[in-house]
Every structure is written in structure tokens, then in C-alpha cells.
Amino acid sequence: MSRKFIWIILMGLCTSLVARAQISESLPKAIEQMKEVPVYTSFPFGAIKPVGWLKTQMQADLNGFVGNLDKLVPDLINDPIYGSGRLHKNSKAKDLGNNKEGDAEGDEQYKWWNSESQSNWWDGYLRNALLLNDVKHIARVKKYISDILSTQDADGYLGIYASDLRYHFTSENGELWAKATLYRGLLAYYEYTKEPQVWNALVRAVDNVMTNYPVDASHPFDTGKNYNGGVGHGLTFTDVLDRMYQLTGEEKYLDYALFLYLDYSKFYAWERDAQLTNALNKEYKLNCHAVHTYEHLRPMIVAASASEDVKIKKALMEYLRKINTVTTATGGAIGDEWIGGREADATHTGYEYCSLHELLDSYGVLLQRTGDTALAESIENIFYNAAQGARHPYHSCIAYLKTDNSYQMDGTRNGDAEPGKTQTRYKYSPVHQDVAVCCAPNAGRITPYFLQNAWMQGKNRTLIANLLMPCRLDTRIDGNRVCIENQTEYPLKNEYKFVITLERPMDLTLKIRRPQWAEGVICSESYKEEGQYLIFKRKFNSKDQVRLSFKTNVRVVKGIKGEHYFFYGIQAFAYPLKFIEEKGRQYIDGFTDYFYKPVENTRYKYIENHRSIYRNGKLEVFLLNEVTGKEEKVELLPISQTILRQAGF
Template sequence: MNRRDTLKIIAGAWASLLANAAVASEPGIGFPGRPADSAPCTDVSDRPRSQKNAPAFEWLTLGDVKPAGWIKEQMTRDLQQGYAGKLGKLCHEASSDIFVTNRNSLARQNTSNQDGVNWWNGETEGVWRSGHIMMAYLSEDPESMREAEAWVRHVLTSQDADGYLGAFAPDLRYKRLGELWTQSCLLTGLLAYAELTGSKDAMQAVIRSSECTMAVLGPGKAEPPWGEDHDLVYADILERLHDLTGDPKYLDFALWLYESWSTHRKTSDNSLSSLLNRKAGWVDHGAHTYETMRAPLWLSIATGRLDLGTASRNSFAKLDRYTSPGGSAVSQELILDQSPDPTLSEYEYCATKQIQFTLESALQKTGNAALGDRVERIWFNAAQGSRLANGSAITYLTEDNRLTCNGRKPDGSAIEKRNKFSPTHQDVAVCCNPASTHVAALYVRGMWMSHPEGGLAAMLYGPCKLSTVVERVPITLEERTNYPFENQVQIVVRPEKEVRFPIFLRDPGWSKSTMVQCEGAQVVRQGDYIVVTKSWKADDQIHIDFVPVIQEIEAVNGEFALQYGPLIFARAIPSAAKVVRTYPLQGFEDSYLIPIDEPADLSLCASTRWQGFGFTAMQAKGGDPLRPFDDALLKLEGSMTGKDGNSVKVSLVPMGNAPGLRRVTFPVA
């Protein structure tokens, strides 16, 4: 019996009702409801319904896909050398033991953080430990796995007799802001541990915890003390429990939770009434907005309700308004309906993580291949371009065009403490650093999925290994590539015995005439996927050749970024670090960046616009394929026009190779 089957049996034994799988349907693209460009719908009194939709693809068990190559190296390095493995030693917020010995009570509040908020350490510790657990077991780093297991065992000892797990003692339970949010932060890690290890104890603990919450909250019972929009993220826990058990009570409770939240938080960006008004702009805290998109997304698919379908369509249309060329979206920290100016608008690392996960969730549910392009863009560019390659620090707030990094706003008008590199950002909030430990693991989780009618699907590309079961036959699959720094992917399939099934390959929108070869296979196009079907034998291979060209991406300020494959390119601006704080652990510091040379005013040449502005993609020499963001493996070489009208030779590198000062967008001369 494999780990995935074990988890389902464990979950089913603890669920009070088992439901049949969702109604099967064709793997459609999109949501139920009105088209995204329809007029706003505000009358929801009749709650129109349509037939339920099955998701286009299904998540595999976390851990079925393991990273390889540079992705594994980055995760391992972050754990062994970066703050991802040491955050608890760098700041007390991550090691306050808020879920066990230091729960909040009337007698003692756990408020040892910058703003003195009693739930905040629950976010920091829960989010960091969840990311640490995923990174440890996916990268198979022995020391990190031992630490993760010890923490999980420690937390499980704190579970009360009624099943409660959380950051509050009995006298404050379900009475304070952040209750469901901090539960979500904790349970995300415990669910991940259960999937990664097949732990019965962890799975039972999560189910008992959810049953405790549903016994207190719900129709005819108490409601959460709404006021902290993070609390709606509890729907993520309910969705995964629903996936694993098929029990409809999780869906029912999530629907009630969203409707209750929408009633009490009517003006929030993603309340039902707000989303049904497609013209209304987003103004809230970006991380809240981008994470709460997932609740109506799941509910629209799972229930088939037309109003929820319209709402979810509208949320993704709104996201487009705020998305920058690097893939992230305005969040500084509020959105305030600001356009994503690449020089003046910033994005928070928490928002970057939440957008990535939301796009992956939409890719799984709708099958819309363009969403895979967007996931790759945000992780390869905005996420990598906001961190140091060695994992020692990130910037809390980042602009695509980072011309300054000096503790002030991009225009220099005011102090902005979030504008620096730090392993903690403890003087503001220890939220972005813990959140950043999730992005690689979430990317790996979404690399491969299964098709409801059989077969596997390559959804996001990169070096990895997959172990799963198809048609009751154990399968291992190896994806050999240094993508996105090369355009070739080799997939080696190794079933225990010969078995026939399709493999869906997402065809990126930027690839022109993708070529797929597989001896003896039927290769056909199905929408934006290339489907390879055959009776697979050991060591059968699929060869994929993507064909990128240099493309332009227009920013809202009229300037253009250059994209090649999934990578966005930048002109690095030489700078020197100015240390503004040190930590007891060597190698960690807060720092500003001081430009060594003033940024030159360069423009793209209009006469060569239709030939990639005259740039050519070139493999760079001397870089390490396992550490591709230390030294660039790929560059765009060409010329730009200076202020004097003369041609200037320019070398552009991927955003992740220019995490410091840089320019991503340029005017056209």
C-alpha cells in the first residue's frame, strides 16, 4: 500500500461521513458563472446554481514529487546555510513556543513582537515551521528532517482532549482575532508532515482539531471574531481535508465560513459582494487579498454556484490590473488601487508567495495552461529577484526596477524600514521571511498532477523526480533538465510493469512550435497541452524542445521588459552593501545597497523592436548549473541607446541574478 492510499484510509476513518468523488466532467477551462468580462452582478438573492464541476487536474500527495538539480540544491542550501533553517535562532518570534507552553491567556499574552499583537508569533512560528517541514522532507536533508519531526512531536503533545490545537488557552479560545489564521499556519505544517511521512498521528490530530473548530463555530453556533482577514485562509485546510476524505462537511463549513466572512467583512476586497462588482478596485492589504482569492475559487468549482463562479472570474481579472512584469503584484502593504508602476510600486514577499499558491490552485482546478506560465514567471523572477542567492536575506518590499534599497520609499519621500535586505525583518514584522520558505516547496508540489480520467500531467517544469501509482502500477519518473536556463526537457518513465496511460505536457504560451518526441507514442495536441500516450515500459523517454523568442512585456509606465522563455531580464546596477544590523549567528545581517555607479539612462532601440530589440540569448560561461542565481547561466546580449544617441553594448541577466539594484523595464528610443 502506498503512502497516498494510507493517508486516505486514515482520513476516511476519522471522517464522520464519506462522500463520493466529485461529479466527473470534461477537463474544462474556467469557472461556472458569467464570463469574466460581463457586467457586474450584484443580486445574489436566488443563489443560482449549475452542475458541479470536477477540477481539471488533481493534486498528488505532497512528497510524490521531489526536487532534483538546482531546485534541490537551493532548498538544501537554504536549510543548511540560510535563515530557512535558522529562523528560530535569529528571532524569538519564531521560537516562542506559542502552540505549546506559551499559549495566549488572560493571565499571559504572547505579545513579544514589534506590534505587540498576541496572535502574531503564531503566524511567524506556524508559517516558518510549515515551510521548514516541507523543505526538509522534500530535499531529504537528514538534520532538518530530524528537527522537523521533533517539533511536530512536541506540538502534538499539546493537543487538548477535545482536539483543540492553537495559540490560545481555554479562556481565550475562539474569542480573539487571529484564531483561525494561527490554526491555519500550524495545521498547514501538520498536514504537510502527515502527507510527507504517512503519519497517522499527525493526520488524526488535524482532523480532531478541525472537528473541534466545527463544533464551536458554524450555522446556529458562534461566529469567528471577524476582523482579521487572514482567518479565511482556514478554508485551505478544509479544502485539503475534503480532498483527502471526500467528506462534504468540510465543504459545507468552508461555504458557511466564506459567506459569514463576506457578511461581516463586506468591504473586503474578496467578499462576495465586492467581487461581484468587477469594476471595484482592490485596496486592502495585498497578502490578505491574494490569499483570500482561493476560497471563492475552490467553492465555485466544488459547488457549481454561478455567483461564486462570477466572483472568482472577477478576482482573477482584477489581479491582472495589479501584476508587474516580474509576476508579483502591488502590495506596499496596502494595494490602494495603485497601478503596478515598475519603478514606484512595491510588492511584499508575503504577497508574492500567496499569488504563486493562488495561481497554482487555479491551474489545478481550471487547467488553464496560461496560469502555469504565470506561476513560473513569479517564482523564477519576482521571488528569486527578492532574495539573496545564498538564502541569507530577502527584501520585505521590492520593486521590479530597484534603483534604491536604503530604508526609504522608492521615490525617497519617506522612511520605509521594509526596504532593505534582512534575514528576519524583525523591526517590522517577521512574516515575509517565514512565508518565503514556502515558495520552492509549493512550486515542487505543483510540478506534476494527475488527470481525473487517468494519466499524469507535467504542469510546471524543472528538475525533479516523481513516484506515484497509475492504473495500480507503481511508476517512477525522472525529469532531467536545467530549465528555465535551458529549453530542453527529458522525461524518463519507469513503470514496474508495462502500463498504458497518457502524459499531459503543458505547452507554455511563450514557446513557438514546441517539439515533442517519444518513440512508439501517440502525440496529439489537446488545447494548450500536448498529450503523449503509449504503453510505457522501463526507461521510455519523452524529449521536449521548447522554442522561445525574445518577447516584450509592456509595463503601465509605457516602458518594456524583455522576456526569454519564462525568465525576465534585468540590467544589474553595481552596488555595495551597507550593514545596518548584525545578528549573533555569523553570516546574517540587515543591509542597504549603495549604488557604485549612477544608473545610466538607456533606451531600447525602436528600429530593432521586431527582432527582440536587437538582443540575442547567449549561454554564459563559468556559472554553476546547481547554483544558477549565483552567476548567470543565460544572458541577453545587445545594444541600447544612450542619452547622447550613441549605441551602448548591454548585457542583461535574469532578475534572480540581479537581486540587488537593477532596472527591468526600459523606454523605447
């Protein structure tokens, strides 16, 4: 359909902002008004699929470390911990190949570790395979589903413990955690295939938990005064309960989620940041293992939705403010490995890939519950900057830990001397077995979870594009098949073509989020604006297109510690440092660990008269060379294209 372009451009200047986009002025009220039913309805898994560069990247991952982790660490992934190898009273911790540096003391945690590695990997692997419709990998997924369902007991138990241990713990355990990681993947598979045997198995398995840990008559989180990190991870069983509620409308699942959060808040917890008392305390600083801290945001969100107690909603808002203080401008929240009461810093605080995934997922849950668009901005920031910037640009591997200012990647943080320690997390690896096989599986999960939040549905069947990315929504409205494909190179380019395919013409309302950084809009047709959304409401014909671009300028965003970051659109830019690449451990078929040492010690300082220009995917800026004391024109690249770099100036 040919339409005259309508130009609407709002002129703006390069701005200086504090990087706290997830705390909008409207969020406190939105949280206060949260109810059991979310503001938006999420689409079933599989309704949103990748296209363009995102599909290409996912396929490369599936051909790479995501699709081969079971071959890279077969002893861990093939451990029959859910079946013939279930844990019992005489079970001993297995040799997982990790050096245990930086871990909490005690071997009990290592007994359940394989369940996390396996189930998080399968969750990400099966989502990638299904979204890409990869026949070879889907065949493996189907066998896995059949095998795992065959381990379910007659009473519905589906987990890692033999009958002499299950549900009877006074110390560290992975009962609920092993179930949460497994059931999340099973739920995705069910939503995609609608296979009744998978759903029936899930219903029986969740009922088995609620029967053996009855509401208000048991204490799943009362496990003594020693390390209980696996128990804390188990609080994310609320992920399963929340999804079961949304699929069925049965309030028993939300009631149980609320029970779990309140029980967790009553007893000693090694990972205590999200406990109600601590979350409410404005003087309390986040201190614990970062992955727990960010994943526990989701149980708080679900509990706040399910409860009339205003204290939980206040605690949630205060918790978000605390997370904001530990997050860098690129979305990288402290995770190296404990937060330790610190504030985010471009050089001195690192972030873990697991933490990036968990915080992104938590913001997605809150976005659905509140409809607050600043959360969508934060999700994109995490994915396109911190997460893409912690992937290797051309090898199939990821950094376990990464800093915004990444001056060295040979084990320790920026080459810091650590006498008596064997820190190895600051490197690139497809596995990271010497630390823990957790970040590689979560790197396989993050893209499918990111995709899942691209589109949501509002009132009156309004279709809402919350996240900007190359993807295709495939759904039905009033029996009419509706497909909308966002053809874009975003974030490299801020241009989008939404192609609508219909079985028959129909009235539709589309809402497309206008990013906070957008200073102007160029669109192929007229629209209305409502908050941060562009609204298109009319009768659409098949193959209609909405062509759209957002105008922007170079922005300077100020970090918590005063560092200056350069952004264009959603992308953060960094000065790439020259390096020497060294290979480490060799795996199968060329999978390798990589270490990087700098061959230059150039550091730049921000100046007000930076005269920044965006040109051909790069930024040209003037900065002060700290070595020579002179101003220089410097070329910055998107942070996703860098290995060693300076991002904060």
C-alpha cells in the same frame, strides 16, 4: 531507446504582449463549470521532489535562513504560544523587535503574531527537510510534531487561546489564523508519513472548530468595526478544509469552507477586497493589505466550487481581473504593503515576498480546479522572475519588498525620501525582524508549494506535467511504481529529458504543457497536441526517455503602464546596476542584513529597433541611454541574477 528526432518548428517573430497571461479566453468558462471535485487530482505531499539546481537551492536554504530561523529569532520561534503560553484575557503583547512602521494601529494583533511566524516557518521548514530527505532536520521535525500534538486538549482544541478566550471574540484575534498556519504543516507531514496519530489529531482539531463555530449558527467574522486583520487572515482556514475534503471526500469540509466565506462577506472587515459585494463590483478597486487580498483568492475559489450560486463564480472572475491590473510583467503583484487602488508600475509599486507566495499558491489551487494552462504560465512567471529576483543571488536572505526597477535597496523604495518614517522593508535580510518575521518563513514555503503543482493527475490516470522544473514524480498506477524525472536546467535552458522508470512495462498517457512562449517543438518522438499540451500515449518500458525542447525568440512584453520588458522563454531580463554593498545587523554565524546603493545613475529607454539577441544566457539589446541621448548595446541578465537593476524600459 533510440529514436530519430522529429523536428517541428513554428517560426515566429519577437512579439509585444500585455502581461496578463493568467486571464485566458477559456478561464471564464472553466470557472463557470467548476464543481466540488477538481478537474485534476493533486499528488500527496512528497510524491514530487526536487532534483538538479532546484534541489541544490533548497539545500542551500535549509543550510541557510530557512533551516536556522529558530536560532536567528529564538524568542519568537520558541514562544510556547500553542502550549503553556496560550493567550488569555490578561495577556499582554510581547516585544517582537519590530518598529511597527506601516502597521495598522492597535497592539492586539501583536499577540498572535508569533503563531504566524512559527507555524509558517515550520510549514516551510518541514517541507524542505522532508523533500530533501535531510536526516538531521527530519529528526527536529519529528520532535516538533510530537511536541505540538501534546498541546492538544481532550476536546480536540489545538490552538493559541486559553479556555477563557477561545471562540468568544468581539474584536481582533488570531483564532482561525493560528490554526490555518499550523494545520497546513501538519497536513503536509501526515501526507508524507501517513502517521495515524497526526491525522486523528487533525480530524479532532477541525471538528472542534466546526462544533464551536457551527454552520449558520455562529459568526466567526463578526468582530466589530475596528482593525481585524488577524480575523481576516483566518479566512484561509479554508486551505485546511479544502485539503481535508480532497483527502476524504467528505462534503462537510467544503460546506464549512463556503459558510466561512459567506460569513466573512457579511460583516465589517478591515481587509474587505474579497468580500462578495466588493468582488462583484466592477468599479471597486483593490485597496487593502496585499497579502490578505491574494490569499483570499483561495477561499473564493473553494466557495465557488462548493456553491451553486453563480454570483460567487462571477465574483471570482472579476476578482482575477482586478488582480491582473496590479501585477507587473514579472508576476510581482502590488504588496507594499497596501494596494491602495493603484495599478502595477515597474518603478513605483513594490511587491512583498509574502504576497508572491500567496498569489502563487492561489493560482495553484485554481489550476487544479480548472485545468487552465495560463495559470501554470503565471505560476512559473511569479516563481522564476519576481520571487527568484527578490532572493539574494549569493547571500542567504531575501527582500521583504522589491520593485522590478530596483535602483536602490537601503530601506525605502528606490531611495525615496520619507520624512518622519522609518521604512526598512527594501533591504535584504534573513529575518526582517524590524518589520515582521513573515516574509522569511514564506520564502521557505514558496519552493515546496511550487513543486507541489509540478505534476497533477487527470482522467484515466493521465500524468500531467503542468509546471516545468527539475523534479521527480514518484507514484503508483495499478500497483506499478512509476517514477518520472524531468532532468532540465530550465529556466536557464529550454531543454528537458523526461526519464521514466517502471517496475514493469505499462501503457501510460503523459501530458506535458507547451508554454505559450514556445514557437516550436523539438521532440524525440511523435505526439499529439491538445490545447496547450503535448500528449504521449503508448506502452512505456523502464528507462524510456522523452527528450524535448521548446524553440523561442526574444519577446517584448508590455506592462500595465507601458513599460517594455525583455523575455526569453519564461525568464525576464534586466540591466544590472553597479552598487556598493553595506552590511547592517549581524546575526549568528555570519547571517547579515544587506543594503545597496547605486554607483551609477544610468537609465535606458526602449526603442523599436532594439536588435535583441539571446547569447550564452544573456540578452544583447540596443537601448537609448537617457543621460547621453545615444543608442547603446546593452547586456541584460536574468532578473534572478540581479540586485539593483532596470527591468522595465
